[in-house]
Amino acid sequence: MSRMEPGRASSSLAQLRRGVLEHCVLALLHAEELYSLDLVRRLAEASGQGVSEGTLYPLLSRLRKEGRVSTSWRESSSGPPRRYYALTTSGAAALAAFTAEWRDFTASVDALLATAERQPGAADPTDPTPPRRTP
């Protein structure tokens, strides 16, 4: 039986993170409008280690072009005017649809993982109890 090496697991998690990133943008903007620097910082923190802040800007541009978010300029007390991002109606709808699908998805994956853990002899290197053997 082939065992998945840790590098492979973390790379598939990295792909997953990238995939859900755009919906994290929508989720962050659900509560309030944020200006670009603030939004990007929060996003980089939320998506974990190794996400460079600069790489998130192209994603914001795409979401704006797709009409999921809108931007507006506001004066700032401490420096140049700032670009604020807000969720559009279409963005809110996309977020709601994603939230429902995400819940379903994570629930089924959790259920699968739980089944795998319960099975005797499951290949879980972190499991402290060794598989029982019949003498």
Add this chain to the structure above:
Amino acid sequence: MNRTTTADDLVADYLHRLAQASTGLPAGERAELLEQIREHIAADRADAPDDGPARVRTVLDRLGPPEEVAAAAGAQAPAPAPPGGPAREVAAVLLLGVGWVAGGLGWLVGLVLAWTSPRWAVRQKVLATLLPAPVLIALLMTHAVTVATHAPLAAVVLPLLLAGLATTVLLAVRLVRRARA
């Protein structure tokens, strides 16, 4: 470099590298990316009481290497057409335009090719599916007209069939052009 590197030097150098790394992007996207990054740095520096080179270096580190930022913009840009010629689409057009006359299998293969095309959007796929329609309609109309009016077959068949064929050829040419674009 003889003089000490200032915070402004660091920023200028970073933006220069980003401009170089992003030459492959469409002009509008490149300008937008550069503006966003410039704005990010300016906003961060405006907020900080200490605006020395060390701090600016941290800001730039968090942004990531310019090459990586440009690459991320490339990944979000519309995907370029898949490599290779539009052979699949040409085959689909031929099979759906003419091949169906030979039998159901040609039509079926044409359908599969059309709907698995990476170069056509749904609109083109639907149009390709409808390729046999003009000639089929022409044939049906010929039948209806000859039955109803007892007109000589050739007088009806020729113009209708020609019209049907012309429509098919026109559609086929547009579909192949679209696959090449």
